[in-house]
Amino acid sequence: MTGDAARRDEDGYYWIRDPRLWKLLQFCFCMGNRVSLFVTCIVDQLFPKVGMDMADVLERLGYEIDFPESQTCCGQPAFNTGYRDEARTVARHFLDTFESSECIVAPSGSCTSMVTHHYAELFEKEPETLARVHSLEKRLWEFSTFLTEVAGVEDVGARLDDVVTFHDSCHGLRELGIKDAPRRLLARVRGLELREMQPAEECCGFGGTFAVKFAELSGAMARTKIDAILRTGANTVVALDLSCLMQIQGVLSRAGSPVRTMHLAEVLASR
Amino acid sequence: MSVEFEEKIHNTLADSNLQLAIYTATGRLKDKRTETVASDELPEYQELRTQANALKKHTIENLDYYLEEFERNVEAHGGKVVYAKDGTEVADFVLKLAKERGARLIVKSKSMTTEEVDLNERLEHNGLESVETDLGEYIIQLAHERPYHIVAPALHMTRYQVADLFTKRLNVPRETVIEKQTAIARSVLRQKFLAADIGISGANFLVAGSGAVVLVENEGNIRLTTSAPKIHIAVAGIEKMIPRAQDLAVFLKLLGRSGTGQLLTVYTSFLSSARRSGEVDGPDEFYVVLLDNGRTRLLPDRGKRQSLYCIRCGACLNTCPVYRKIGGHSFPWVYSGPIGAIITPQFMGISHEPKLPFASSLCGACSEVCPVKIDIPKVLLELRSDVKKAEVRDHRNRLEKLAFRAFAWLMTHPRLYEMAGRLAAAAAPGSSGWIRGVPAPMNIGPLRAWLSQRDLPPAPTRSFREMWRRR
Amino acid sequence: MSRDNILHRVRTALGRSAGQVVADPPPVRIRIPVVDIEQRISTMFARIEALAGATHRAATPADARAFVAAAIEGQSAVASNAPFLAECGIATLPGVRSGVTDREELRALCATADVGITSADYVLADTGSLVMIASPREARLVSLLPPAHIAVVPRDRILTGLDELFTILPNPAEVTSSMVLITGPSRTADIEQILVRGVHGPGRITVVVVG
Numbered sequence: 001m002t003g004d005a006a007r008r009d010e011d012g013y014y015w016i017r018d019p020r021l022w023k024l025l026q027f028c029f030c031m032g033n034r035v036s037l038f039v040t041c042i043v044d045q046l047f048p049k050v051g052m053d054m055a056d057v058l059e060r061l062g063y064e065i066d067f068p069e070s071q072t073c074c075g076q077p078a079f080n081t082g083y084r085d086e087a088r089t090v091a092r093h094f095l096d097t098f099e100s101s102e103c104i105v106a107p108s109g110s111c112t113s114m115v116t117h118h119y120a121e122l123f124e125k126e127p128e129t130l131a132r133v134h135s136l137e138k139r140l141w142e143f144s145t146f147l148t149e150v151a152g153v154e155d156v157g158a159r160l161d162d163v164v165t166f167h168d169s170c171h172g173l174r175e176l177g178i179k180d181a182p183r184r185l186l187a188r189v190r191g192l193e194l195r196e197m198q199p200a201e202e203c204c205g206f207g208g209t210f211a212v213k214f215a216e217l218s219g220a221m222a223r224t225k226i227d228a229i230l231r232t233g234a235n236t237v238v239a240l241d242l243s244c245l246m247q248i249q250g251v252l253s254r255a256g257s258p259v260r261t262m263h264l265a266e267v268l269a270s271r
Numbered sequence: 272m273s274v275e276f277e278e279k280i281h282n283t284l285a286d287s288n289l290q291l292a293i294y295t296a297t298g299r300l301k302d303k304r305t306e307t308v309a310s311d312e313l314p315e316y317q318e319l320r321t322q323a324n325a326l327k328k329h330t331i332e333n334l335d336y337y338l339e340e341f342e343r344n345v346e347a348h349g350g351k352v353v354y355a356k357d358g359t360e361v362a363d364f365v366l367k368l369a370k371e372r373g374a375r376l377i378v379k380s381k382s383m384t385t386e387e388v389d390l391n392e393r394l395e396h397n398g399l400e401s402v403e404t405d406l407g408e409y410i411i412q413l414a415h416e417r418p419y420h421i422v423a424p425a426l427h428m429t430r431y432q433v434a435d436l437f438t439k440r441l442n443v444p445r446e447t448v449i450e451k452q453t454a455i456a457r458s459v460l461r462q463k464f465l466a467a468d469i470g471i472s473g474a475n476f477l478v479a480g481s482g483a484v485v486l487v488e489n490e491g492n493i494r495l496t497t498s499a500p501k502i503h504i505a506v507a508g509i510e511k512m513i514p515r516a517q518d519l520a521v522f523l524k525l526l527g528r529s530g531t532g533q534l535l536t537v538y539t540s541f542l543s544s545a546r547r548s549g550e551v552d553g554p555d556e557f558y559v560v561l562l563d564n565g566r567t568r569l570l571p572d573r574g575k576r577q578s579l580y581c582i583r584c585g586a587c588l589n590t591c592p593v594y595r596k597i598g599g600h601s602f603p604w605v606y607s608g609p610i611g612a613i614i615t616p617q618f619m620g621i622s623h624e625p626k627l628p629f630a631s632s633l634c635g636a637c638s639e640v641c642p643v644k645i646d647i648p649k650v651l652l653e654l655r656s657d658v659k660k661a662e663v664r665d666h667r668n669r670l671e672k673l674a675f676r677a678f679a680w681l682m683t684h685p686r687l688y689e690m691a692g693r694l695a696a697a698a699a700p701g702s703s704g705w706i707r708g709v710p711a712p713m714n715i716g717p718l719r720a721w722l723s724q725r726d727l728p729p730a731p732t733r734s735f736r737e738m739w740r741r742r
Numbered sequence: 743m744s745r746d747n748i749l750h751r752v753r754t755a756l757g758r759s760a761g762q763v764v765a766d767p768p769p770v771r772i773r774i775p776v777v778d779i780e781q782r783i784s785t786m787f788a789r790i791e792a793l794a795g796a797t798h799r800a801a802t803p804a805d806a807r808a809f810v811a812a813a814i815e816g817q818s819a820v821a822s823n824a825p826f827l828a829e830c831g832i833a834t835l836p837g838v839r840s841g842v843t844d845r846e847e848l849r850a851l852c853a854t855a856d857v858g859i860t861s862a863d864y865v866l867a868d869t870g871s872l873v874m875i876a877s878p879r880e881a882r883l884v885s886l887l888p889p890a891h892i893a894v895v896p897r898d899r900i901l902t903g904l905d906e907l908f909t910i911l912p913n914p915a916e917v918t919s920s921m922v923l924i925t926g927p928s929r930t931a932d933i934e935q936i937l938v939r940g941v942h943g944p945g946r947i948t949v950v951v952v953g
Binding site: 325457515 | 744745747749752753756768771842843845849853869871876877881882904909911913924926928930935938941
């Protein structure tokens with residue numbers, strides 16, 4: 001959570017301290033050209049096009065895609081709401097689903113970090129499951145990070161004539177350290193102008209069940225975000241996480257604004 | 272409890288003047304911090320944070336040792352250490368000493384620890400006059416309010432409110448110019464400093480190896496509180512301990528910058544005793560009261576123990592998007608902001624305000640700016656789990672528990688999950704655009720809450736997995 | 743007894759026993775940069791001025807005396823018993839009361855004087871901070887009660903920063919009841935975040951370096 005790549009390793013946690021070694025290990029697991037999709041429950045049920053676009057981009061880069069059908073959810077909603085037993089149940093299913101996937105890509109920072117940064121906490125008292133978790137941590141990638149660090153590309157041949165601004169989703173930013181990768185990718189999209197919002201790096205207010213448990217507060221946070229967005233004059237807000245985009249678009253729409261939202265995958269799939 | 276919490280939040284959100292005040296005040300402090308910890312200004316910033324965290328961890332994990340070392344050193348220099356298990360014992364000590372010395376007037380400098388135990392109230396109840404001397408604290412004392420922010424106690428008040436307050440409580444002609452208001456307070460408080468029998472301070476740090484208390488401020492009231500009266504009593508939570516004076520080279524570089532964007536606060540005092548032989552001024556008696564008040568209850572939990580590392584800089588408040596909307600008075604206890612959200616349930620018990628750990632989007636901005644690297648979101652998540660376990664045990668909120676059990680069950684049965692998805696999509700109002708509202712029977716619970724603030728995405732005709740199968 | 747009770751609770755919570763040894767605390771990286779004296783003075787002055795303090799470089803003690811005389815013209819002043827002030831002839835300037843060793847007398851003087859004049863034990867260049875160590879030579883209230891403060895220091899007391907201070911003086915408690923770092927004039931922004939100087943401590947501060 002502290003944004004730096006060195007992780008805690010007290011109490012038997014097994015973490016690689018050197019961020020470069022970490023990345024190397026992750027890379028080794030994904031050296032082949034086969035990737036599995038973890039689309040996330042929100043993409044599956046509400047924003048399927050994002051999943052299709054992500055697959056599209058990966059295929060164009062020469063990857064063979066598979067979609068393990070038994071996938072459902074990473075368990076984050078339960079974990080964030082305090083239901084750890086239920087989260088563990090769902091997490092075990094996730095581990096089973098992706099047991100034999102060498103390389104998994106997900107269109108979400110928060111779902112990725114749920115697995116890579118919180119599964120270990122959930123299973124700290126179960127050494128066998130914990131070992132499987134540590135293996136999985138090395139094999140799961142957030143989409144933009146996968147493109148820049150594993151596929152090693154920034155130009156995916158996309159074209160989108162638009163003025164956009166980019167929203168840094170909190171989990172991706174602070175737990176996964178994602179800041180540059182999406183910007184480097186967006187910089188290579190033909191016809192695209194990126195404007196940064198001020199202030200930057202502020203939470204959109206979604207926060208999972210927070211959005212409904214503290215709806216008015218969540219809405220107030222979103223409206224502050226919208227102000228920053230509107231000040232950029234951009235037509236489109238791009239982000240890595242659909243939970244944020246759902247919150248932002250929901251408020252924009254309620255305010256009658258023509259500004260639209262797009263997931264990074266949708267932008268990169270545009271031609 | 273919870274209704275009050277949500278009501279306070281609602282009232283704060285509805286007050287547009289207050290919203291502006293909170294947002295701009297915290298924004299200023301946040302920006303100043305950012306400037307002074309930038310990598311060209313303080314290249315060793317992250318290294319300092321790591322050192323600070325390691326020092327606090329070491330000290331807390333060996334706290335008994337350092338408490339005893341501290342005590343020995345205070346006593347070696349002629350002072351006295353008093354342990355207090357709660358506010359009553361703190362007050363009892365002060366009252367007894369005051370009685371023995373015939374003391375009537377006390378001056379106080381800002382101390383969240385003394386707020387925690389309502390010390391002023393207890394002293395006043397027993398016939399002593401105890402005057403807050405930090406300008407912001409003085410103002411809220413006159414107003415009978417609690418501090419709004421760790422560093423800026425009167426953040427929520429305008430100059431006009433201060434003017435009204437001074438006229439009413441000090442019997443002075445109405446004055447709305449801030450400089451002049453400050454001069455009025457200065458003049459009143461100066462008399463108090465010079466007449467006071469006892470000065471009570473908090474402590475930012477307790478230095479075990481020196482038997483010293485370290486205090487930081489900008490006004491000078493702490494120096495006066497601890498130098499003018501003949502008796503100085505420092506009240507501090509046991510967790511304020513650090514091992515050696517040289518450790519201040521780490522903490523002082525972080526404290527000012529993190530809290531207010533200052534390299535150092537105007538005054539940093541390192542006080543270890545009553546005046547030594549030959550010193551011209553200073554107190555004749557020096558006491559340090561070490562307060563437990565629930566801290567030892569917190570200590571056993573290895574995951575949450577880090578909550579005690581806090582050096583009370585206020586950075587987490589200034590950066591928290593939730594605090595910047597709901598302000599300090601929405602919080603149920605004296606500590607507000609992200610740090611308040613994690614220590615309140617641990618000091619007061621989770622049933623004090625069970626919704627508090629949930630009033631966060633877990634964005635993590637707090638832990639990113641925390642100079643001692645407290646992983647606040649991690650502690651919040653553990654507290655949430657504690658709340659839910661207690662609810663299960665007490666058979667409360669059963670519907671939600673049931674819902675999440677159903678969630679877990681559904682998510683481990685992919686075909687049923689898929690079916691449920693199709694059903695939900697079919698039941699959703701047909702719409703190509705985002706949905707403004709839903710028909711009455713469906714407009715309940717989370718759906719209603721969502722729709723109160725924003726539109727809902729339309730249900731797609733096919734789920735991803737259906738589309739995938741068809742390609 | 744609360745003491746034994748609390749210590750017992752702490753030990754139980756931490757799984758420690760009475761008298762159990764403790765490993766050394768984590769080492770603190772102390773970095774003392776190599777900075778020549780002119781650079782130190784330059785940095786120190788810049789910091790003090792950025793905080794709305796005033797600065798003056800006096801080539802000789804006599805210059806310092808003349809500067810202070812002009813600064814306190816027509817005002818009442820109280821000076822600490824620092825030998826350096828006597829050396830500069832400042833302690834005997836007209837309008838300056840010095841040599842006071844009685845606590846109540848000193849307090850009364852400080853409460854009415856327009857200016858407090860002190861030396862300083864050290865100055866920290868990187869933050870522009872005066873290090874005031876309470877002693878028979880320097881009382882606490884001289885730099886605190888009067889609305890203006892003038893500090894006159896010889897240039898050989900200027901340190902690079904906190905790291906150097908705690909290297910020279912690893913335990914101030916051994917020598918004094920009070921060590922105070924003074925970084926600029928007293929200030930507050932407690933009302934509407936508007937900055938006001940001179941709340942309780944001096945609102946005007948002047949640092950004179952001699953040599």
